[in-house]
Amino acid sequence: MLTIPLYIILFLYLAFLSIFFIFSLINFYHIVMSASFTLASFFMSFFVFAMTILTIYFTAQLLTGVNWQIPIIVLDLDWLSRVFGIHNSF
Amino acid sequence: MNIAHVINQKSYEHIEYMLRRHPITFIPIFVLFVVLMGVPVIVYFIINTLFPSVVSGSVVYPILVLSASIYALSMYLFFYVRFIEYYLDLWVITNDRLLDMEQQGLFSRSIKELDLYRIQDVTVNIQGIFSTLLNYGNIHIKTASTNTDIVFHDVSHPDVIQKDLIRLSEEDRKYHQE
Numbered sequence: 001m002l003t004i005p006l007y008i009i010l011f012l013y014l015a016f017l018s019i020f021f022i023f024s025l026i027n028f029y030h031i032v033m034s035a036s037f038t039l040a041s042f043f044m045s046f047f048v049f050a051m052t053i054l055t056i057y058f059t060a061q062l063l064t065g066v067n068w069q070i071p072i073i074v075l076d077l078d079w080l081s082r083v084f085g086i087h088n089s090f
Numbered sequence: 091m092n093i094a095h096v097i098n099q100k101s102y103e104h105i106e107y108m109l110r111r112h113p114i115t116f117i118p119i120f121v122l123f124v125v126l127m128g129v130p131v132i133v134y135f136i137i138n139t140l141f142p143s144v145v146s147g148s149v150v151y152p153i154l155v156l157s158a159s160i161y162a163l164s165m166y167l168f169f170y171v172r173f174i175e176y177y178l179d180l181w182v183i184t185n186d187r188l189l190d191m192e193q194q195g196l197f198s199r200s201i202k203e204l205d206l207y208r209i210q211d212v213t214v215n216i217q218g219i220f221s222t223l224l225n226y227g228n229i230h231i232k233t234a235s236t237n238t239d240i241v242f243h244d245v246s247h248p249d250v251i252q253k254d255l256i257r258l259s260e261e262d263r264k265y266h267q268e
Binding site: 006009010013016017020023024026027030031032033034035036040041044045048051052055056059062063066067068070072 | 091092093095096148149151152153155156158159160162163164166167169170171173174177178180191193196197199
């Protein structure tokens with residue numbers, strides 16, 4: 001049986017967050033460098049960043065109290081034996 | 091950074107028009123964003139109704155929350171990138187030249203420049219109900235050269251811009267003939 005702790009998923013989420021922030025900053029950089037930082041682009045950037053902060057806040061709120069040490073079964077040989085009808089005789 | 095710096099404005103040059111797409115053309119993207127944001131809510135209600143024990147599972151619950159969070163953030167990024175594509179398409183007309191700056195995705199941007207005296211033909215194309223009612227459309231600008239044609243997409247009052255563009259082009263042509 002192959003297991004990984006649940007916090008590995010959290011690391012993947014953090015990796016996604018870092019990519020998300022890099023891409024968002026590139027977008028904002030484009031706005032500034034193309035002389036398009038107007039009221040419309042300010043409101044749109046504010047909207048996106050506010051929604052991002054709210055989403056991360058509510059994600060953190062919903063995940064308080066989760067035990068991140070719980071193992072997740074990635075591969076169990078019993079699944080294969082069930083699929084192929086192989087009975088473990090040992 | 092201001093527009094004068096971006097277009098490298100000359101001392102004798104002044105900006106006549108700064109054009110962007112009509113705001114109505116962004117509404118389909120906004121509607122799509124709202125619909126896509128509703129998807130996780132619908133999925134949650136379906137799972138919660140059919141498999142209530144799955145949602146409260148100690149492993150599945152955090153994975154579901156993180157997945158929903160990743161989905162929401164991806165939608166914000168999609169929306170922001172589409173806004174950039176919409177808003178950073180910019181056409182600048184000065185008394186000397188016109189510039190076509192187009193954003194294609196996150197990592198691609200093209201800038202075309204055309205001297206006004208080289209303009210040979212300006213065509214306006216208004217198609218569809220919304221374009222007709224709200225008075226926006228495409229302006230095709232052709233030159234003698236085959237590879238430097240410029241199109242202003244979905245700009246407001248294209249007929250007025252067309253007239254002004256022809257006038258500015260004639261003035262610039264006179265200046266270059268002197």
